[in-house]
Amino acid sequence: MTASRFLDGFTLRDETVNGVRIHFAVAGVGPPVLLLHGHPQTHIVWRKIAPDLVKAGYSVVASDLRGYGDSEKVESHAPHLPYAKREMAKDQVALMRMLGHDRFALVGHDRGGRVAHRMALDHPDAVDRLIVLDIAPTLTMYEQTNQDFATRYFWWFFLIQPEDLPERMIGQDPEYFLRRHINGQVKTPGAVNEDAMAEYLRSYRDPATVHAICEDYRAAATIDLVHDRADADRLIDAPLLAIWGDKGVVGKLYDVTQTWKDKARHVRGRGFPCGHAIPEEAPDALLSEVIDFLAT
Known part of the structure; x- marks a missing residue:
């Protein structure tokens, strides 16, 4: 175990759960909170709020999703x-149980939010509340x-x-693709400093990571839709808070709160004056809203 360079006061660990090695940062004592990042980030996307969640009295786990960051790149092809x-949700539930947390609050950004959605449906006993x-x-976005939308989220x-x-094309210049992707979504200058960008790039330069990311998106357009359609009439029981960036694509193209009211029983939502990378x-x-929601 080593100290995290990005999340102050956190320890970095690796554990094999659900047959996959998962890399994560952990700190704190108190009610458990799991933080799940999106693409093309890693768990360090939480660097600006995770230490303060610990100070607020929470036990915090910030995990790299399988295929991302320093978690294992699982071999995958069609289907x-x-x-x-x-499967990605199973990893995280198993990790939290291994850490002694059978029930926990869950915050998911971007791809992590999609894992969180599936987790709340498949493991309602584990998810106490969901952001x-x-x-x-x-399914809503594809339908x-x-x-x-296709132009903005190409x-x-x-x-x-x-x-x-896509693997071969990105592999020709992964730094160009990564920077264009992040800079196109972030609407707050300086929000992602060069130190964080270099860490994201370290992962993105690994061809296995790029392949895993493509497989994540391919799954979202195939098997995930099968699962989502099968559960189209099921509602999430856990209280759900949806937050979006008013300057981002999702906030501009969708009634975000209503899309989640179609999927969960207890929903509230609000937008922030920023782009996609809310953390x-x-x-x-975000920290204020998370703490208030977890306390209610």
Whole structure:
């Protein structure tokens, strides 16, 4: 175990759960909170709020999803089952149980929010309350796709192309692709400093990571939709808070709160004056909202 360079006061660990080695940062004592990042980030996306959650009295786990960061890159090809959100959710539930947390609060940004959505459906006994950041449900977004969405979120349609077209193209210049992706979504100058960008790039330069990311998106466009359609009439029982960036694509194209009212029993939502990367762009506002929601 080593000290995290990005999350002050956190220890870095690796554990094998659900047959997969998961890398995570952990700190604190108190009610448990699991933080799940999105693409193309890693667990360090929580660096600006995780230490303060610990100070507020929570036991905090910030995990790298399978395939991302320093977690294991599971071999995967069509039909992309290893990167189904159902499997990714199993990893995280098993990790929390291994750490002694049978029931916990869950905060998911971007891809982590999609894993969190599936987790709340498949493991209602584990998820006490749920916060999703800057997403509408996957099935909703695909079914409502139009030219505007396809243009703004082009990677949803690029990364799902058959292996190894996107892998080979990104591999020609991963830094260019990563920087263009992040800079296109972040609307707050300086929110992602060069130190964090270099850490994201360290992971993105690994061809196995890029393949895993493509498999994550391919699963979202195939097997995840099968699972979501099968559960179309099921509602999440846990209280759900949806937060979005008013300057981002999701906040502009969707009635985010209503999309989640279609999927959960108890929903509230609000937008922040930022882009997609809420944990990096609006950490103080997010921290306040998370603490208030967890306390209710």
